[in-house]
Amino acid sequence: MITSAVLQYAPTADKAANLRTIEAMLRDAAAGGARLAVLPEYAIYTVASMDNSFVETAEDLDGPAVTRLRELSAELGIAIVAGINEAATDDRIYNTLVGIDAGELRAIYRKVHLYDAFGYKESDRVIAAEPGNGGVFAVDGFTIGLQTCYDLRFPETSRMLVDAGATVIALPAEWVPGPLKEYHWNTLIRARAIENTVYVLAADQCAPTGAGQSAIIDPMGIALAQVGETAGIGFATLTQARLDAVRATNPALALRRYRVGIADD
Secondary structure, three states, X not given: OEEEEEEEOOOOOOHHHHHHHHHHHHHHHHHOOOOEEEOOOOOOOXXXXXXXXXXXXXXXXXXXXXXXXXXXXXXXXXXXXXXXXXXXXXXXXXXXXXXXXXXXXXXXXXXXOOOOOOOOOHHHOEOOOOOOOOOEEEEOOEEEEEOOHHHHHOHHHHHHHHHOOOOEEEEEEOOOOOOOHXXXXXXXXXXXXXXXXXXXXXXXXXXXXXXXXXXXXXXXXXXXXXXXOOOEEEEEEEOHHHHHXXXXXXXXHHHOOOOOOOOOO
């Protein structure tokens, strides 16, 4: 059994201020008993429309932002999942998630499905990583799988994590507001939980850059916690007993007759 938290806020172009916000929220999460905290996508740096500043402010995985998250993880005894703009080339970045526990970098996931939709083109400045590039780590008996925002619209992403042993999917997002977008978000985070019989910890940015509505969804699709449209923290307890009970009632993983893999070129 662990207490988990989703942290919702609106990152800005001020990296130092964002890190102060993250620290304050992580301290609140730890004070509330959280052992696992999920932050949004692009948690360290965000502007309303992606431009070259995402490249100019990008850091390596041993840079000051991830180093600070590692320090906070060690100090607070909390596992952290967060999205960063990771340095890659002179003109593009990786949209990367880091999984940190006990002050150590435990998992790295680079976004596979880029947001070239709804009038946006993330691929102008982001490199699409290869499927299956990583993204699971253990926290107190649970296996945490990592995926990012637009990956949510591709169910095979979650299924590959479950095949790798994930019992919890951590989903940092900057789910851009727009017509029906909140409806899609709320439908899909529940669908991924139900079809995979896993917990989903969906941490979104709030306005103006994100739609908010971060949530912790249980394996039956029930929202154990949900944050509205403003900054805040949602807490929920995850238990192995609930996972086992749901999978006994709905043994969809055991009964399936298809497998998801990476196709050869």
